[in-house]
Every structure is written in structure tokens, then in C-alpha cells.
Amino acid sequence: MSAQPHAPTGRPAAVRNIVSGGTIHGPVIQADAISGITITHSGFAGTLPDPESWPTAADLDPVAFGVRPAHRVHGHAPLPRYVLRDRDHELDTALGQARVGGGLVLLLGEPFTGKSRAALVAMARGPAGRRVFAPPRGTDLRGLPALLQGRPERYLIWLDDLDEHLGDGGLEPRLLAQLTALKVVVVATMREDAYDACRAQPGGRVLDLAHIVELAREWSPAERERVAREAARTGDPRLIGAVSSSGPEGVAAYLALGPLLWDEWWRARRADRHPRGHALVRAALDLARCGLTGALPMDLLLKVHEGYADVTGMERESAEDALAWAVERRHGLLPLLVRVTGDTWRAAPFCVETVSPAQELPDVPGPVWGCALEAARSDAAYEYADVAAKARVAFQRAADAGDTSALHNLGLLADSLGEGDEAERWFRRAAEAGEPQSAGRLGRMLAERGEGKAAEPFLEAAAEAGNAEAATLLGKLLRARAEHWFTAGAKAGNPEAAHLLGDLLLGKGDVHGAFDSYLEAAAARYEPVARNMGVIHLLWHEGKVADVWMRRAAASGDACAAGYLDPLSVDTVERAVEFFQDDAERGRGLDAANLGTLLEEHDRPDEARTWYLKGYQDGDAYGAFRLAELCQKTGDEAEAAAWYRKAAAMGHPGALRALGEAPAAEPRGPGDQSR
Structure with a gap:
């Protein structure tokens, strides 16, 4: 960048013009044979501080005098060390000329280019001991010439954001001429937009007298290299x-x-x-x-x-x-x-x-660390071990500060890294500190290695806190224990234990085992087992035998058994359709595909197809499976295969078997045990 054209070295033209016309109103300026100018009292000196109180250029606090602060860093100065700019040599030259003959040096640039600091550092690089006056905006500067008249020292005037020091009482050509005659150096900064605006105003004529040094916002490669060297030398982050x-x-x-x-x-x-x-x-x-x-x-x-x-x-x-x-x-x-x-x-x-x-x-919250770890695990752009190492440090610090959730996070982290023993240790500490989520994880770990009884109190604590998975696992463990003790009671001849054991076995799908247990209770003349015997025979399609058992149960006051005998129970197709249709239309549960099955069994395949398709669209794999079966019946092998594959992709066992991707199921039936 080149400097703005300016007056030749020596006394600016403005000064020569001012003194060439004789008497000047305001501060009186008269030519004499020795200095060429004599400045008389202006009437404004009393409003300005004594120059002896002005700080020297080396003593100016950059932040106090216009430099924007950087972040403070422990162990480093409030501002990073100054790095030489490419324009510093030109700036030093301009200031050197101004020290000889006075004048205005203006550092021009966009906001945040470093103008103020470059100017302040340049002033401090000059001759030692020069005092600086930095007036607040709006200060009346007209008394400066009289205040400085006759003093042997040389002074600097610092006008950061020069546009705020123009206008009435501010810097203007005549005042600059008087200061220049005293070999005062005026150093100023200005934004590009303010410069353009002021040039169009009468008060901006003083800018014509400035030696302008332009400072670019973007730093050159040479400047950036100097920053890199300074950063390496000082370690300033x-x-x-x-x-x-x-x-x-x-x-x-x-x-x-x-x-x-x-x-x-x-x-x-x-x-x-x-x-x-x-x-x-x-x-x-x-x-x-x-x-x-x-x-x-x-x-x-x-x-x-x-x-x-x-x-x-x-x-x-x-x-x-x-x-x-x-x-x-x-x-x-x-x-x-x-x-x-x-x-x-x-x-x-x-x-x-x-x-x-x-x-x-x-500190980064634990859930954010969880999201970060999950993202690092799934994104190859990140090294999971590196993120995990950072997380471990953060969780340990939080745990040391008493955060019990951090103990749980340490357990999760160890578990994700395959550190099973370490994970269990952290989960146990967290559970003992009252973290229910850790109790649930610890309970599962114990249950999975066969320590069900040890797992139960931890799972119960988690279940009571609302952990559905812990509640389910606890129920399964308790069911297994209940089955063990019901079996023991049944073997000891207790018919109620045999009855309850049968219920558990039936719930597991072990119809034969359930029947055997119910039969033992019946052999002991345990009346409450009658309905259950009827249910078994209904499952085996032995309606007449079931009817006998249900009538016996109903006669003993079993209202549920009486319902099986109610002639108003679902006995027509339309009633069955009504039973399924409401939830099927709303896409709830499994009823759309169930309704399709009912309609197909009653020779309404077109209607059935509609409901199968809706079931599939609602996420029911059985809907896709039934569509495949329907296509198979009509001989459309290709369409059937396509639907089998859709059902198999959703995990339907029947579709997997149809495609030969799962073992065939063992046939189930009453065998020789029916009664």
C-alpha cells in the first residue's frame, strides 16, 4: 500500500498559508524573523491538563488508550506480544519526519486491523521521554498551542478514532498549523468508512494535510510467519x-x-x-x-x-x-x-x-459426553479411544468432586471398552451411592453370569426407580425362582403349588408341562384347577372335554369359566370383525393383520388383502407374511416370494422358514396325554 499524497517534509502548506495573510482572529499567529511564527495566548489553556502530567509514550497502557483487549491467559501478559507489521517501517519513517517538522500522521484501515496498537507501539519506539496527550472525545483542543508555547520538550498528541476529534473545538487545519509550528506530532487512527465520510464534510479538510499509512486487515504471509515464530517462542495460546x-x-x-x-x-x-x-x-x-x-x-x-x-x-x-x-x-x-x-x-x-x-x-455435562462417545464410535473420522480417554479424565474429575452420576458414566465407558471388571467396579460404587441406573446395569451383569439372587436387590432398586428393563429382568428372575419353589411344593404333594406351576409353564408355552401339573392338582381334588384343565383342552380342540371342565368350574363360582360358556360370546363373523376393526383402523397393535386373517378364513380374500397391507404398513411383519401366503394360494409365486422376503426382513419366523433360512418348528399336539 502506498501512502496518501501529503505536504513535503518541513512546515505544511497550511501553516504557510495561515501566516501569510497577516492577523488571524482567535489564537493570534504572527511571523517573526527567527522562528517564523509566534503564538500568543488562546484563552483555552486552562481547560487542558499540565503537560508535565502527561504520560510518556513508553508508559501508555495500550488497552487504556484504545487497544481492544484479548482474552487473559494465566502466565501471560494481558496482551500478546506485538508482532511487527509490514507497514511499520513506513509508519516509523512518517513519524520520524513529523518529529523533525511536526505534522499529522494518520494510520488508516478497516475496523479490527490493529491500527491503535501499531500506532502506540510506533510512538514508544521513538525517542525516549516524549510526553503524550490523549484527550477524551469532545475535548476542546484549541488551547494546546498556547499551553505548549515556549516549552523545549517535544510532544505527541494521540487521537485514536480521529473522526471523534474533528469539528468545533477539534483538530482543524489552523490548529494543526499551530501545533506543527511547535513541532508537535499528532498521531491518529481512522476507519476507512469514517475517512470517506469526513472527506465529504468541511471539517474533514484537515485530512488533506495528513501523512497517511494504510494498514490492511488481512495479514500477509510474512506477517503470519512472524506471528508463528512469536507463538513458538512465547507459547502464548x-x-x-x-x-x-x-x-x-x-x-x-x-x-x-x-x-x-x-x-x-x-x-x-x-x-x-x-x-x-x-x-x-x-x-x-x-x-x-x-x-x-x-x-x-x-x-x-x-x-x-x-x-x-x-x-x-x-x-x-x-x-x-x-x-x-x-x-x-x-x-x-x-x-x-x-x-x-x-x-x-x-x-x-x-x-x-x-x-x-x-x-x-x-464442565461438559455427562449426557454430552455420551453423545460424543456414540458419535465417535460410529464415525470413522474420529478415534474412539482418544475421545474415551478424554471422557475418562472428565468423569474421574467429576466423580472426585462427588458427582455420583460420573461413577455411572465411568462404568459405561469401561463397559464400552470391554473392561468388564472395571465396569462392574464402577457400577457397584455408583449403585451403593444411590444411582438406580447403575444398580440396573450391575443387576444385569450379575444375572447374565448366573448370579440371579445377588442381582435381585440391585434390579429391584432400579425397577422401583422406573427402569422398565430392570423390572422385566427382575420379573423373569423371580419367575424362575417361583418355578423352582412351585416345583418343590408340587413334588411335596401341594396341589396349589402344582396349579401355580402349571400357570407358569403355560405362560412359557409349555402346554404339556402345564397339563401335567394341572393333572396332579386335579388328582388331589383341587377344585380351582378345573378352568385351567378346560383351557388346555380348548387349545387341543377337544371342545366336549373342555366344556365339561368349564361347567364344573362355573358351577364352583368361577366367573371366567362361565364366560367360556356364554352363548353371547363372539359367535358370528360380523361380531368378530367389530372386535378387531376399531383398533385396526387406527393402526394400533396387531389387529389389522388379525382382521385380515378372519376375513380370509371366511372367503373374503380381497378384503383380507387390504387389511394385511395395512398391517404391514403399520409395521406388523405378520401382515407381510399373510400376504405372501395369500399370493401362494393364488399361484403368484413371484409375488409370494417378494412378500416372504419383506416379512423375513422384519424378522417373521414363518417367513424365514418358508425361505429356508430357519429350522422348521417341531410339531406340537396333545399326544397321548389328553384326557
């Missing part, structure tokens, strides 16, 4: 992140925008701001902290972001609005969430790289 992640926005913007955007994102968690947008970015950030630093599917982010209990009011913001907020480029430069490809995303690198040194976020 802010510079390391800038090397790896800053792009066209430039290193300065990367460092300066980080704290601003971080603050905006963190405050957005409030219900009256952008809570869902905050949670969406937090999901991407937490997954990156887990080790998933690549592209993240939006489905995964949506799943994770709903789990932050400390973020309220998400129902007020749609997912679409949340995403739009997260991807908006702040200051036209950096978003919080970055699209990778398609519908995959990642947290902005500055977010990921600032959270570790800043330590501003809570």
Missing part, C-alpha cells in the same frame, strides 16, 4: 490459535473480536435474548471439547443442545432463528457457528481455542 485459525479477518481481528463475541454469546443464554442460539453454539463447543473438532451434523447439535438445564426460555426461539443468529458474522467478520459442508457445522475456532485458557465454561 492466543498467538498459537491465531496462527492456526485466523483467516481473511486477520490476526488482530481474531484476537480482538474473541472477547467481544464470547461475551455476546455467553449473555445470550438469558431467556429474553437468544437461549436456543446460545445452546446450539454451546453444543458445538462442548462436542469440540470432547474431541469432535470436525464437521458435526445438525441432528447431533439439536440432540445435544436440548440438554442444558441451566439454559431457560428455549421455547421462545425457533431452531431456524437460533441458527440464523449463530451464523451471523459479527462486525462483518466472525460468526459463532461455521458451516462446514451441507448440513454439518462446527464452533468458530476462536470459541474452541479461547475456552481452554479462559476456563469460563462449566
